[in-house]
Amino acid sequence: MEYQEAKDKFISTWGSLGTLWGINKAMAQIQALLFISTKALSMEDIMEELQISRGNTSMNLRQLMDWGIVTKELIPGERKEFFTTEKDVQELARIIAKERSRREIQPVVKVLKEVSSIKDDGTEKTKELIKQTKALHELTETADAMINKLVNQQQNWITKSLMKLIK
Amino acid sequence: MEYQEAKDKFISTWGSLGTLWGINKAMAQIQALLFISTKALSMEDIMEELQISRGNTSMNLRQLMDWGIVTKELIPGERKEFFTTEKDVQELARIIAKERSRREIQPVVKVLKEVSSIKDDGTEKTKELIKQTKALHELTETADAMINKLVNQQQNWITKSLMKLIK
DNA sequence: ATAAACTTTCAATAATTATTGAAAGTTTAA
DNA sequence: TTAAACTTTCAATAATTATTGAAAGTTTAT
Numbered sequence: 397m398e399y400q401e402a403k404d405k406f407i408s409t410w411g412s413l414g415t416l417w418g419i420n421k422a423m424a425q426i427q428a429l430l431f432i433s434t435k436a437l438s439m440e441d442i443m444e445e446l447q448i449s450r451g452n453t454s455m456n457l458r459q460l461m462d463w464g465i466v467t468k469e470l471i472p473g474e475r476k477e478f479f480t481t482e483k484d485v486q487e488l489a490r491i492i493a494k495e496r497s498r499r500e501i502q503p504v505v506k507v508l509k510e511v512s513s514i515k516d517d518g519t520e521k522t523k524e525l526i527k528q529t530k531a532l533h534e535l536t537e538t539a540d541a542m543i544n545k546l547v548n549q550q551q552n553w554i555t556k557s558l559m560k561l562i563k
Numbered sequence: 564m565e566y567q568e569a570k571d572k573f574i575s576t577w578g579s580l581g582t583l584w585g586i587n588k589a590m591a592q593i594q595a596l597l598f599i600s601t602k603a604l605s606m607e608d609i610m611e612e613l614q615i616s617r618g619n620t621s622m623n624l625r626q627l628m629d630w631g632i633v634t635k636e637l638i639p640g641e642r643k644e645f646f647t648t649e650k651d652v653q654e655l656a657r658i659i660a661k662e663r664s665r666r667e668i669q670p671v672v673k674v675l676k677e678v679s680s681i682k683d684d685g686t687e688k689t690k691e692l693i694k695q696t697k698a699l700h701e702l703t704e705t706a707d708a709m710i711n712k713l714v715n716q717q718q719n720w721i722t723k724s725l726m727k728l729i730k
Numbered sequence: 731a732t733a734a735a736c737t738t739t740c741a742a743t744a745a746t747t748a749t750t751g752a753a754a755g756t757t758t759a760a
Numbered sequence: 761t762t763a764a765a766c767t768t769t770c771a772a773t774a775a776t777t778a779t780t781g782a783a784a785g786t787t788t789a790t
Contacts, residue, residue, distance in 0.1 A: 399689050402678045406696055409674040416667055418582065420748070431699075432692045439767075449750045454768055475758070475765055485698045489706070500583055507576040511569045522566050525599045529573055531652045532598075539656070546709065587778070606737075616780045621738060642735055642788070731790100738785065748775070755768070760761105 406432065407446070417492050418500060419463075422448055423456040427465060427481050436469040436478035464491050490547045501540045508533035573599065574613070584659050585667060586630075589615055590623040594632060594648050603636045603645035631658050657714045668707045675700035 397405075407428045414424030425446055430437060437445075443453050457479060460466035465488065469478045482488050512529035516522055564572075574595045581591030592613055597604060604612075610620050624646060627633035632655065636645045649655050679696040683689055 397677065397681045399681065399684065399686070399692065402681045402696075403692060405674060406678045406692070409671055409678075413667070413671050415582070415585070416663075422748075432688075432695050434687050434691045450767080451751065451769075452749050455749090458768085477767080483695070485695075485702045489702060496583075500580070504576055504580050507572060510564065511573045511576075514564045514566065514569045517566065519566070520601050521599075524601045525566065525570060525573070528599050528650070528652075529569075535652045535656060542713065543710075589778075617737080618739075618781065619779050622779090625738085644737080734787105734789085736785105736787075739783090740781100742780085744777105744779070746775105746777070748773100750773075751770100753769090753771105755766105757764105757766075759764085 403432065418496055419459070420456070422446070422452055423459055426453070426456050427460055430466060430479060430481035431483065433480075436471065436480045438474075438476045438478050440476065442479070463495050486547070493543050493547045497540050497544060501536065505533065505536050505540070508536060570599065585663055586626070587623070589613070589619055590626055593620070593623050594627055597633065597646060597648035598650065600647075603638065603647045605641075605643045605645050607643065609646070630662050653714070660710055660714045664707050664711060668703065672700065672703050672707065675703060 407425050410428035410431075411421045411425040414421055417424075426442055429442060429445055439450065439453050439457070442448075442457070443450060446453075457466060460481070461468070464482075466479055466481045469480050471478050482491065508529050512526055512533050514522070514526065516526060574592050577595035577598075578588045578592035581588055584591075593609055596609060596612055606617065606620050606624070609615075609624075610617055613620075624633060627648070628635070631649075633646055633648045636647050638645050649658065675696050679693055679700050681689070681693065683693060
C-alpha cells in the first residue's frame with residue numbers, strides 16, 4: 397500500500413468512526429487530516445484535500461475548536477489562518493472523554509436520577525421503574541467516572557515517564 | 564413527578580442516548596420500554612405504547628434480538644409473540660460493549676494496523692502517517708481491551724457476590 | 731386444505747442531518 | 761478610507777436515515 401492510498405483509507409475510516417465519539421463525518425475527517433499532517437493547514441488546503449465546501453470546512457473547524465481538539469495557528473507573514481490538531485493520542489482521548497461526558501452522559505445521568513427519585517406509590521410498575529432506573533443511574537455514573545479516571549491515569553503515567561526522561 | 568411522566572421521560576431520554584451506543588431511536592425506546600416493564604410485551608403493546616408502526620416495531624425488535632439484548636418469550640395459550648429484555652444492567656453493559664467492539668471498533672483497529680504497517684519510504688509525511696496511526700492503533704486496541712475487561716470484571720464481581728448470597 | 735391470527739418484508743415517503751455557495755462580515759495593508 | 765484577502769453565516773438543497781403501511785409470508789387451529 398502506497399502513501400496516498402494509506403492516507404485516504406485512514407481519513408475515510410476515521411471519518412466513519414466519528415459516530416463512535418459523537419461527531420459528524422466531515423469533522424472527523426478534518427481532524428484525521430490534521431492528525432497526520434506534518435504542518436498546519438489552511439482552510440484552502442483542507443477544502444482541496446477533502447473536496448468539501450468552504451462553508452462546511454469553516455463550520456466543522458469551529459466545532460473542532462469548540463471541542464478543544466483543533467487550534468488556530470498564526471503563521472508570520474501569512475494572511476490566512478492555519479490549523480493544527482492535538483497530536484498526542486492520550487491527550488486527545490482525555491479531551492474526547494471529558495467532552496462526551498459533559499455533553500451527553502451528564503444530562504442523561506441527571507434524568508435518571510430524577511426519574512429514579514419519584515415517590516413510590518406502592519404499585520408494582522412504579523417499583524420496577526424506580527428499581528431499574530436506579531440501577532441504570534448507578535451503572536452510568538460509575539462507568540462515566542471510571543472512563544474519565546482511566547484516561548487521566550494514562551495521562552499521568554505518560555507525564556511521569558516524560559518527566560523521568562527530561563530530568 | 565408521577566409514574567406516567569417519569570416513564571415517558573425515561574423512554575425518551577434513553578432513546579436519544581441510543582446514538583451513544585450505536586443504535587437508533589426506536590430501537591433504544593423499545594429496549595427502554597421493555598426494561599421497565601413488569602411483564603413481557605407483545606408487538607401490539609409496543610406499537611401502542613410508543614406510537615410506532617408495525618413494520619418499524621418488527622424490524623427494531625429483530626435488531627435488538629440480533630444484539631442479544633431482547634428475547635422472544637412464548638406465553639402458553641397465546642398466539643402472539645412476547646418480548647423481554649435483559650433486565651440486569653451489568654449483563655446489558657457487557658453485551659453492548661462486546662457488540663460495539665465487534666461491529667465497530669475491531670474493523671477500525673484492522674484498518675489502523677494496515678495503514679500503520681505501510682513501508683517507510685523515508686519521506687517525512689510517510690513517517691508521520693506511520694507514527695500517528697500506530698499511536699492510534701495502540702490506543703484504540705488498549706481502550707477496547709480495557710473496557711471489555713472492565714465490564715467483565717464487574718460481571719465477575721456481581722457473580723461472586725451472588726454466589727456468596729446463594730450458598 | 732382453509733382461514734384466521736399473526737409477523738416480516740420492502741418500496742414509497744417522511745424526517746433528519748449534512749453540505750453548499752453566495753452574500754455579509756471582518757481584518758489587514760496601503 | 762478603500763479595497764483586497766480572507767472567514768462566517770445561513771437559507772436552500774442534497775444526502776442519508778428512519779418510518780410507514782400494505783402485500784406477502786408464516787404458523788396454528790379446525
